[in-house]
Amino acid sequence: QQQVKQSPQSLIVQKGGISIINCAYENTAFDYFPWYQQFPGKGPALLIAIRPDVSEKKEGRFTISFNKSAKQFSLHIMDSQPGDSATYFCAASMIWAGGTSYGKLTFGQGTILTVHP
């Protein structure tokens, strides 16, 4: 019930195209859904995050779409660029987990994005 399932495992798009990565979760207590970008040999960097009270959030070329009833959320990268080539992780947590949880993140399996020039 704590799992977050991410797909696809890898994605290849052409420069200027749209990259779409999907995640699904089971635990309805999750109420914070961030996306992270990770380059080889580096730590993950927070890209964008959403709370379940909104269905969409946009920051520049990055958009999160959230479907609470389906327990799914996705990342859309518009006008994909070669510099976007990285591994993307979705995650989920409970903001006020209480006890010793303190908002632990549960990560998806990751998607390796390659954007061809």
Place this chain on the structure above:
Amino acid sequence: GAVVSQHPSWVICKSGTSVKIECRSLDFQATTMFWYRQFPKQSLMLMATSNEGSKATYEQGVEKDKFLINHASLTLSTLTVTSAHPEDSSFYICSARPQGPYNEQFFGPGTRLTVL
């Protein structure tokens, strides 16, 4: 803002020795820090949650006597891998959560540990 540093960025040690990795939040205070382990081409695996001034909470299957965590201040947490063995070779990443009603976690750049 929200910068987290780790030191060292990479370390090579002999089997049986201990290695300490530092995680610092540079421009904010972090009540909670998290330690992750990541194998090549895999996701991040949470090892433990570290709270300032109290004992760390370890995830199931993580040996607390092998991975010692200390969170002595609001800006520093350390992970010590004791009696390291080749199977402990991995990429160790910390994250820090700022004080207050936030859930954002900011990650350090990671430490590559190689045990010979």
